[in-house]
Amino acid sequence: GIQVEQSPPDLILQEGANSTLRCNFSDSVNNLQWFHQNPWGQLINLFYIPSGTKQNGRLSATTVATERYSLLYISSSQTTDSGVYFCAVVKGAQKLVFGQGTRLTINP
Amino acid sequence: DSGVTQTPKHLITATGQRVTLRCSPRSGDLSVYWYQQSLDQGLQFLIQYYNGEERAKGNILERFSAQQFPDLHSELNLSSLELGDSALYFCASSAGLIYTFGSGTRLTVV
Numbered sequence: 001g002i003q004v005e006q007s008p009p010d011l012i013l014q015e016g017a018n019s020t021l022r023c024n025f026s027d028s029v030n031n032l033q034w035f036h037q038n039p040w041g042q043l044i045n046l047f048y049i050p051s052g053t054k055q056n057g058r059l060s061a062t063t064v065a066t067e068r069y070s071l072l073y074i075s076s077s078q079t080t081d082s083g084v085y086f087c088a089v090v091k092g093a094q095k096l097v098f099g100q101g102t103r104l105t106i107n108p
Numbered sequence: 109d110s111g112v113t114q115t116p117k118h119l120i121t122a123t124g125q126r127v128t129l130r131c132s133p134r135s136g137d138l139s140v141y142w143y144q145q146s147l148d149q150g151l152q153f154l155i156q157y158y159n160g161e162e163r164a165k166g167n168i169l170e171r172f173s174a175q176q177f178p179d180l181h182s183e184l185n186l187s188s189l190e191l192g193d194s195a196l197y198f199c200a201s202s203a204g205l206i207y208t209f210g211s212g213t214r215l216t217v218v
Binding site for chain 1: 143153212
C-alpha cells in the first residue's frame, strides 16, 4: 500500500518562530489532508490539498503532486500551535492513510 | 464542532468486558470510517462502511466488529477487552474525498 513519511518527527521552537513540516508519499494520490491533533486528542482538519497552495491565516500548505510531497508552513508560532501534525493521503477509492506525525512543541 | 459526533468521550472498563462506541456522521455523509490510535502512535484504519455496507477492512481484530445502521450512524463493538486495547478510537465520515473526524472516544482498559 501507499507509504507516508513525515519529517521531522519532533520539533521544538520558541514562540514567534516559523516552521516547515514535510510529508512524502510513495504514489500518486487523490486526496491529501493535513490535520492538527491538539493536546486534548482532537483531530482538527487544517487543509484539503491534493495539489497547489492554500493559506489560512498563519498556516499555509503546498503540495507538489508530481514530486509526491507536501509542506505545511506555520509562521509566527504560538503556544496553541503545539501538538501533533499529521499528513494523510488517499489513493483511488481507498481509505485515508496517515503518516506517523510531527510533534511540535512551542515554548513561551 | 466538526459535525461528526462520537459517544461516549471517555470509557473506563475492565479486561474481558465488552463496550460499544457510537458515531453519527455529518449530515449527508454516507461513508463512515473507524480508526484506532494507541499511545504515541499514528492512526490505524480499522473498517469502513458505506451506506450500510462494509466497504473495506484494515487491521481490525476478530474481537472487534462494527455496523452501520439505516440512519447512517455506526457502532464499533469491542469485546473480550485486553489492556492493549486502550486507545483513542476515532470515527470519520466523508462525502467524496474530504474526511472529517469526530472528537474520539478514549478507551481505558484496566
